[in-house]
Amino acid sequence: MGLPEGSGLTLHSKRKPGKRNLITDVPGVTVGQVTIQDGEINTGVTAILPHQGNLFQEKVMAGAAVINGFGKSVGLVQIEELGTIESPIILTNTLSTGTALTAMVKYMLEQNPDIGVDTGTVNCVVTECNDGRLNDIRGLHVKEEDVLQAVKNTAETFEEGAVGGGTGMVCLGLKGGIGSASRTFESDGETYTIGALVMSNFGEAGNLVIGGRHLDTRKCIEDCKNKDVGSIIMILATDAPLNERQLKRAAKRAMISLGRVGSYSGNGSGDIAIAFTTANNQPHYSKKNILDMKMFYDENIDCVFESGVEAVEEAIVSSLYHAKTTTGVRGNTYMGLQEFLKRYES
Numbered sequence: 001m002g003l004p005e006g007s008g009l010t011l012h013s014k015r016k017p018g019k020r021n022l023i024t025d026v027p028g029v030t031v032g033q034v035t036i037q038d039g040e041i042n043t044g045v046t047a048i049l050p051h052q053g054n055l056f057q058e059k060v061m062a063g064a065a066v067i068n069g070f071g072k073s074v075g076l077v078q079i080e081e082l083g084t085i086e087s088p089i090i091l092t093n094t095l096s097t098g099t100a101l102t103a104m105v106k107y108m109l110e111q112n113p114d115i116g117v118d119t120g121t122v123n124c125v126v127t128e129c130n131d132g133r134l135n136d137i138r139g140l141h142v143k144e145e146d147v148l149q150a151v152k153n154t155a156e157t158f159e160e161g162a163v164g165g166g167t168g169m170v171c172l173g174l175k176g177g178i179g180s181a182s183r184t185f186e187s188d189g190e191t192y193t194i195g196a197l198v199m200s201n202f203g204e205a206g207n208l209v210i211g212g213r214h215l216d217t218r219k220c221i222e223d224c225k226n227k228d229v230g231s232i233i234m235i236l237a238t239d240a241p242l243n244e245r246q247l248k249r250a251a252k253r254a255m256i257s258l259g260r261v262g263s264y265s266g267n268g269s270g271d272i273a274i275a276f277t278t279a280n281n282q283p284h285y286s287k288k289n290i291l292d293m294k295m296f297y298d299e300n301i302d303c304v305f306e307s308g309v310e311a312v313e314e315a316i317v318s319s320l321y322h323a324k325t326t327t328g329v330r331g332n333t334y335m336g337l338q339e340f341l342k343r344y345e346s
Contacts, residue, residue: 001160002181002318008341009321011211011314015307018182021314023195024156025182026237028052028278031197032153033164033178034146040329042135043142045100046091046164046178047150048197048235050276056112056122057284059084061293062276063248067255071231071270072097075125083244085276086284087124088151091165091178091199091233093131096142100126103147119284127272129201129231131168134328161322161336165199168328170230171319172262173205173217175326175334179319183307185240187300192240194250194304196311200319201230202269207262210317214262219344220335231270232258234312240304241279241294249301250308251275257312275308 002021003009018025028051035044050060062085064076072094079085087108090100104124109115115122131137150164159178162169166177182195206218234254242250254273258265265271280293296304320337327333335343 002314003321007321009210009317011317013310013314015183015185015310018184018193018195020157021182022180023182023197023235023237025193026195026239026278029195029237030154030156031158032150032155033158034150034153035163035167036141036146037167040136041139041141042168042326042328043093043131044164044167045142045147045150046166046199047154048089049151049154050085050237051278054111055088056086056108056115059086059282059284060276060278061244061247061280061282062274063244063251065248065251065254065273067271067273068265068269070268071128071272073127073272074101075123078123079274084282085125086122089235089274090126090147092126092128092142093135093137093165093168094128095137095140097126097128099142099144100147103144107148107151127233129169129199129233131201133170133332134326134334135168136329160318162324162326166319169199169201170334171200172203172208173221174208174320174340175323175336176200177319177323179315179317179322181311181314181318183311185303185307187303192238194236194238194240194307194311196308196315197235198312198315198319199233200316202232202271203230203263204266209260209262215345217340220340229266229268234273236273236275236308236312238277239279240277241296242277242304243280243293243295246296246301247275247277250304253305253309254312256309257316260313261316
């Protein structure tokens with residue numbers, strides 16, 4: 001989806017989106033969600049499967065960038081050391097990180113009876129943002145079965161906005177959430193795709209910029225504390241052949257996307273990007289010591305970087321555009337971007 005035609009919003013993009021304008025334009029990638037919403041409860045889970053096989057047996061190469069480390073995600077250390085992901089990627093609220101981790105460990109153990117017996121353990125990746133401005137986060141409402149259901153729900157199409165892990169998120173003074181977009185680029189006669197999915201919960205009210213247009217979101221907040229708090233998780237997927245070093249470089253550049261929409265990565269914001277490729281899968285077991293792998297020629301890799309920056313930027317704006325105005329815990333209300341545009345910018 002991304003930003004639909006007729007939204008009235010324009011981004012300065014050079015690269016064309018994929019068929020769906022979603023992270024799932026990368027073949028094999030699927031996304032599933034569970035939304036938990038009941039009065040003061042506004043939370044949930046979003047799950048990403050990098051491919052449809054056994055992720056432990058066939059790992060994807062990956063890189064991560066901790067742009068600002070005010071966060072509680074798990075699994076990043078092994079990505080940094082080994083450059084692979086071997087589990088679904090989970091996005092949820094901060095205090096549900098442990099629950100999601102336990103659920104994913106059980107999921108991986110069920111799929112792989114050799115884990116912890118004939119081989120080592122598993123590195124599950126769980127990412128988080130604090131949805132406590134709209135969600136009763138102390139209630140610990142996300143359960144293991146919700147996490148497993150999100151993985152089961154994965155498909156090529158999915159909703160954006162105030163859904164899944166993004167249900168209770170707030171971004172740049174507006175209702176944040178889950179957003180996604182994609183871009184395509186040509187190389188050596190082939191067309192490749194890079195897709196982004198974000199869980200947006202960052203930024204100072206009044207700083208939002210869309211395509212160079214400043215939107216003063218302080219207008220719709222009664223008690224504006226004017227501070228950059230929250231977090232954002234940015235997931236990049238591609239079918240282009242990159243190695244782990246190049247994926248880390250692509251993940252780092254997600255910070256440019258944050259700057260384009262008005263963030264300066266404030267002290268209290270956990271801004272984390274993870275990038276993976278489906279083109280260089282690594283086996284858990286191998287009879288060969290030397291494995292074949294392709295990589296991009298560094299001198300010409302800018303097409304990957306530019307496409308990724310554009311995809312993350314649109315995914316952030318899309319998360320705002322599709323999010324509906326939400327009232328949550330303690331009566332806090334955050335307006336969706338579409339309502340804001342009608343009320344204050346028309």
